[in-house]
Amino acid sequence: MxxxxxxxxxxxxxxxxxxxxxxxxxxxxxxxxxxxxxxxxxxxxxxxxxxxxxxxxxxxxxxxxxxxxxxxxxxxxxxxxxxxxxxxxxxxxxxxxxxxxxxxxxxxxxxxxxxxxxxxxxxxxxxxxxxxxxxxxxxxxxxxxxxxxxxxxxxxxxDEYLQMIxxxxxxxxxxxxxxxxxxxxxGLNNQQTIYQFGINLGLAFQIQDDYLDCYGDASKFGKQVGGDIVAGKKTFLLIKTLEVASEAQRREIKALEQASPDEKVAGMLRIYQACGVDSWVRELKEHYRQEAYRSLEDIAVLSKRKEPLQHLVDLLLSRDH
CATH class of the missing domain: 1.10.600.10 (Farnesyl Diphosphate Synthase)
Structure with missing residues (x-):
C-alpha cells in the first residue's frame, strides 16, 4: 500500500x-x-x-x-x-x-x-x-x-448550500x-460506501475552507484572510449567521456592505463570534469528518488497507490556521 x-x-x-x-x-x-x-x-x-x-x-x-x-x-x-x-x-x-x-x-x-x-x-x-x-x-x-x-x-x-457544495x-x-x-x-456495496466517504470528505474540506478564509493564517493558507467576506460570498458562516442573527445584527450586516474591506472583515468577524457561528462551523466540520471515518469503517476490506485513506482524512482536515 x-x-x-x-x-x-x-x-x-x-x-x-x-x-x-x-x-x-x-x-x-x-x-x-x-x-x-x-x-x-x-x-x-x-x-x-x-x-x-x-x-x-x-x-x-x-x-x-x-x-x-x-x-x-x-x-x-x-x-x-x-x-x-x-x-x-x-x-x-x-x-x-x-x-x-x-x-x-x-x-x-x-x-x-x-x-x-x-x-x-x-x-x-x-x-x-x-x-x-x-x-x-x-x-x-x-x-x-x-x-x-x-x-x-x-x-x-x-440545506441548499450543502447541496451546492x-x-x-x-x-x-x-x-x-x-x-x-x-x-x-x-463490489457494488463497497463502491457505494467509498463514494459516500468521498462525499463526506468533500463537505468537511469545504467547511474547513470557509472557516480558514476567516480565521486562517494567510501565510499558511495561501489566501488573503477575509476574502469571502470582502467579496460578499455566501459561506457556511454567513448563511448560519443570517439564520440566527438578531434584527440589530442584521442591520449591522447591511451597513457593513458599504464599509471599507478591513472594516467589513473586522465587523463580520465580531458578528460571527457574537452569533457563535465560529464554534458552530468547527463542530459541523467535525460532524462530516466523523461521517467520513464511519464510511471508511464500513468498507469491507482489511483495516490495514484503509490506513492510507485514514491518513489522507487527517492530512486534509487537520489545518486549523
Missing part, C-alpha cells in the same frame, strides 16, 4: 509530460500554462487510492487519473471566467492572460483530451466508468450554476474514488 504522498509524487511524474500538440500554440500553450500552475492533484490520487484499496493499481487507473485531473482543470478555467477571477494560485488566470475566447477553447480542448485518455483504457468496466464520469460532469455543472444563482439571492438555506466539490472526489474502486474489482 502506498501513502497519499507517494502516489502524489508518482502521479506528478507521469502528469508532467505534455498532453497537447504544439500547434496551434495559441490554443494549446494556455492549457499547458494553466496545468503548470500546479495544484494538489487530489482527485487523480484518490482514483489511484480507490484502486489500491481493493487490489494492485491497474495501468488503466493512471489513464483515468490523468483524465480526472484534466477535467478538474477544465472546470477551473471556466469557473475563473465566470467569476472574473484575475488570479489563480497567485498567477494570472487563463482569461486574464490570453483573453476569454481563448480560455473557453483551451478549457474545452482540455476536456476533450481527458476523454481521449479514457478511450485508452482496456478495462471491461469501461461503460460503467464512462457513465459515472459523465454523470459526475453533469453534477459539477449543476453545482456551478447553483453557486452563480446564489450570488443573486438574499437568502440561501443551509456536494455537487460542485464533493461528487468529483467521490467519483474519483469510486472509479478507482471499480478498477480494483470492488
Amino acid at each position: 502506498h501513502s497519499f504522498e507517494e502516489l502524489s509524487a508518482a502521479f506528478a511524474t507521469r502528469f508532467a509530460s505534455r498532453h497537447f500538440p504544439d500547434h496551434p500554440a495559441s490554443l494549446y500553450d494556455p492549457a499547458v500554462y494553466f496545468l503548470d500552475l500546479g495544484g494538489k492533484r487530489i482527485r487523480p490520487v484518490l482514483c489511484l487510492m480507490g484502486n489500491e484499496l481493493f487490489g494492485p493499481i491497474e495501468d488503466d487507473a493512471w489513464q483515468l487519473a490523468i483524465a480526472l485531473e484534466l477535467f478538474h482543470n477544465f472546470t477551473l478555467i471556466h469557473d475563473d471566467i465566470m467569476d472574473r477571477a484575475p488570479l489563480r494560485r497567485g498567477m494570472p488566470t487563463v482569461h486574464a492572460k490570453y483573453g476569454s475566447s481563448t480560455a473557453i477553447l483551451s478549457g474545452d480542448v482540455m476536456l476533450v483530451v481527458g476523454y481521449d485518455y479514457i478511450s485508452r483504457i482496456q478495462s471491461s468496466h469501461i461503460r460503467r466508468i464512462l457513465q459515472l464520469y459523465n454523470q459526475t460532469a453533469v453534477k459539477v455543472c449543476e453545482g456551478q450554476q447553483l453557486d452563480m444563482d446564489f450570488e443573486g439571492r438574499e437568502q440561501v438555506t443551509l 456536494e455537487l460542485k466539490t464533493s461528487v468529483l472526489l467521490a467519483a474519483s474514488l469510486q472509479i478507482g474502486s471499480i478498477l480494483g474489482g470492488a
Whole structure:
C-alpha cells in the first residue's frame, strides 16, 4: 500500500509530460500554462487510492487519473471566467492572460483530451466508468450554476448550500474514488460506501475552507484572510449567521456592505463570534469528518488497507490556521 504522498509524487511524474500538440500554440500553450500552475492533484490520487484499496493499481487507473485531473482543470478555467477571477494560485488566470475566447477553447480542448485518455483504457468496466464520469460532469455543472444563482439571492438555506457544495466539490472526489474502486474489482456495496466517504470528505474540506478564509493564517493558507467576506460570498458562516442573527445584527450586516474591506472583515468577524457561528462551523466540520471515518469503517476490506485513506482524512482536515 502506498501513502497519499507517494502516489502524489508518482502521479506528478507521469502528469508532467505534455498532453497537447504544439500547434496551434495559441490554443494549446494556455492549457499547458494553466496545468503548470500546479495544484494538489487530489482527485487523480484518490482514483489511484480507490484502486489500491481493493487490489494492485491497474495501468488503466493512471489513464483515468490523468483524465480526472484534466477535467478538474477544465472546470477551473471556466469557473475563473465566470467569476472574473484575475488570479489563480497567485498567477494570472487563463482569461486574464490570453483573453476569454481563448480560455473557453483551451478549457474545452482540455476536456476533450481527458476523454481521449479514457478511450485508452482496456478495462471491461469501461461503460460503467464512462457513465459515472459523465454523470459526475453533469453534477459539477449543476453545482456551478447553483453557486452563480446564489450570488443573486438574499437568502440561501443551509440545506441548499450543502447541496451546492456536494455537487460542485464533493461528487468529483467521490467519483474519483469510486472509479478507482471499480478498477480494483470492488463490489457494488463497497463502491457505494467509498463514494459516500468521498462525499463526506468533500463537505468537511469545504467547511474547513470557509472557516480558514476567516480565521486562517494567510501565510499558511495561501489566501488573503477575509476574502469571502470582502467579496460578499455566501459561506457556511454567513448563511448560519443570517439564520440566527438578531434584527440589530442584521442591520449591522447591511451597513457593513458599504464599509471599507478591513472594516467589513473586522465587523463580520465580531458578528460571527457574537452569533457563535465560529464554534458552530468547527463542530459541523467535525460532524462530516466523523461521517467520513464511519464510511471508511464500513468498507469491507482489511483495516490495514484503509490506513492510507485514514491518513489522507487527517492530512486534509487537520489545518486549523
